[in-house]
Amino acid sequence: MKVAISTDQGYVSAHFGRCLSYTIIEIKEGQILSREEIPNPGHQPGFLPQYLSEKGVSCIIAGGMGPRAQDLFAQKTIETVIGVQGTVDEVIEKFVNQELEVGDDLCGHKHGLEEHLPIEHHVEHIPQTAGIKICITSKGKDLDSEVDPQFGRAQYFLIVDPETMDFEVVNNPNIEAAHGAGIQTAQLISNKNVGAVLTGNCGPNAQRVLQSSGVKVITGVTGKVEDVLSKYKSEVK
Incomplete structure (x- = not known):
């Protein structure tokens, strides 16, 4: 075969x-x-x-x-x-060896066969979609933490519902990865029903993986997570 x-x-x-x-x-x-x-x-x-x-x-x-x-x-x-x-x-x-493990669909079924959203790099151009969560790279486990400038090797990811401000803390298992941390991390986040990622820097390979799952990427983000969220929400109203 x-x-x-x-x-x-x-x-x-x-x-x-x-x-x-x-x-x-x-x-x-x-x-x-x-x-x-x-x-x-x-x-x-x-x-x-x-x-x-x-x-x-x-x-x-x-x-x-x-x-x-x-x-x-x-x-x-x-x-x-x-x-x-x-x-x-x-x-x-x-x-x-018939040992292949199958997980959840990483595509998320957010788009059809031909529909793929472009990567965006400015908060003001990102439309807010109801029910879609925002992922922010973070140095800590709460909204008062600083944004982690790295995507692939970020310490934590805060998955935030922008309507309720409820959030989930995701530990990054790829911090010590010898190689491919960005791609593996992008695959992880693509499976979290996330509509946008806010971070300081994200490599092209990781961006490609996120984009293919319909996740928008906003880079150049700095400051406290809570402030970044406030800016994001005010920009798209």
Whole structure:
């Protein structure tokens, strides 16, 4: 069988259609016969299922995928495995050994097959969406804390409901990661029903992962978390 894995810089992409490339492996009797990485040719409606079907792919692995896309793959008898995170090498090994763990859809189903929101860098341009939470990188566990200037290696993430100001504290498990902290952290936050991320700095790979899940990224943010939230809310009224 042939398996296609949505790939971004050696990691499983959070969204199958907006990844940089696809890693295609051929497996027979538990052995990998071949492996190649091909660039993403783009994805007009129905194109990728047809394209990968013509390459003999029978299974696609990705971080997330909307229901419409899953239906299109099903029509081509291609199995979809979503909610997968980690490096491509690790995922291949686990898949071959039938140990692959599947989590929640990282795409969040916030958009359709073709709808992807652009990255924004200024608070005043970010519309507020009812029911969508805001994630702020923080040096502490409360709203009085300072914004952490780093995204991938931020100490904490405060997931805030802008209407009630209720918030959840998320410890960052990737602070000590040897590499890929930004991408892994972006995958974590993409799974938190977040509509926007406010931070000091966010690398391009992490931004790409967040964007592919419909999360807006606002960089250059400094000060106390509570003040930043107040500014955000006043700017969009």
